[in-house]
Amino acid sequence: MNMVSEPNVEAEAAPALVVNNVSHRFGETLALDDVSLQVPRGAFVVLLGLNGAGKSTLFALITRLYDNVTGEIRILGHDVRRRASAALQRLGVVFQGRTLDLDLSLKQNLLYHCSLHGIRGREARARTKQALEFVGLADRANEKVRNLSGGQARRVEIARSLLHRPTLLLLDEPTVGLDIDSRESVLEIVRSLVAAEGLGVLWATHLFDEVQPTDHLVILHKGRILFTGAVPEFLDKTGTKTVSDAFRAITGTTDMEFAA
């Protein structure tokens, strides 16, 4: 696609994602209670919370499945409610569930996604090829997704989320159900993007061992943010040595709840 070369007018200072004072309620249940967080560009932010902490609700709001009623959500300075189109153009998402068409080929799946962003023709084919090369699946472009393993399908979904070159990438429990090798490769791919392209990543998980010391941490528990900051700070604050101990300390959860 021949895009008009325009100067990057987006404020350099605007973080990839800003969530300010967002609460959300379903009937009686308060799913999110005054949630605020930031994802700077070039940062890998881990959103850590148990199942049911409100991670999915937060993702639904950021992806504008439904609107936030209170507070504001901005992607690169664009308000998700008021400037939905501009915000969504800069957002890549890897959903928790499988979202590829199993009977279509990898290439067809990716080209479909290109069209959802208005990217067509040679440009779409070039981006599809590059994205598949990037996740190491270029040689299987014409195979059906059905033939892929869980880890490979995940990599295709990451490739897909990058086709429109987003500045913010959201991943909702992307490693659930993957074996150890696949998990590592998925993590490695995403981390390399953060380093090379300056992508802001919000990585939601309940798996503590996915956290690295250099990551930013956001702890979400029962709809409330209990901590945001660097990992060493988190350990200092709680006086613990591991992220999982710190998490137990700050949330007061028992091992029983972990097992659940």
Added chain:
Amino acid sequence: MSVGSATEANGSLQRAGQEPGSSWGTAPPPLGGRAYFTCFSGIVWREVLRYLHQRERFLSALVRPLVWLFIFAAGFRQTLGVSIIPPYQTYVLYEVFITPGLIGMIQLFNAMQSSLSMVYDRETGAMRTLLVSPFPRSFLLLSKLVGGVAVSLLQVYAFLLVAYFWEIEPPLYGYLTVLPALILSGLMLGSMALFMSSVIRQLENFAGVMNFVIFPMFFASSALYPLWRVKESSVLLYQICQFNPFTHAVELVRFALYGQVDWTSLAVVVAFTTVFLGGAIYAYNPSKGLIARRGGPGGS
């Protein structure tokens, strides 16, 4: 995949930024008319591709109406005489009479199936991939709807082709004049199903849909018997049939197949399409819609 290859391969992504404006970190271009068209055709193309890849769905969509035509209609031929009613100019075989009804059935089934697939999509998240596209949501839903109609057109013409060899021979121009009618009736049934997919959660169960939607709509209509016959046996049923939008879809198609327009049916079909489509767009609206109220696709 090794760590090294991820980092290495990463270089190729950066090289991809050779065209001006397409590199990472620059503002994406505004979405113009061509981008809309790209999105629209992409969504329609996906629906058609998915359909063509599901052979069972392709076959069952063809076999279902053919069973009615070959067996049911043959059995009823002697029992039910059809007098000369417009648009027919002579006595017609019962098979000929129920062909528009069976076309309606094809479109009804297709609409319900695509609406079911949307419920399924909602659970797996394919619907969410669609909804995070930067285009307006009403435009996305409409494109999806047209994709479903395109699939139903394939099914209907395949059926008409087979039926031709069973002496269902409308005038040749009828195959052309029926097209706009098919698009309209497809849109009506599709938007109805789209609306239902957003409102009714129990749609997961196809048997339920058969019992509560497809069968009543199909049988209480002019698909299988002319309405004057229905009136003879029950005035109430006759009135129900007349209020059934499916009746009007069938009549619209029946007349169009002979190059004629049934204006009443046309008006009814257009009106119902508008209402259902408006409802569906409302239901999927991120701030007002029903999805927001009850906690999103797949529930909270």
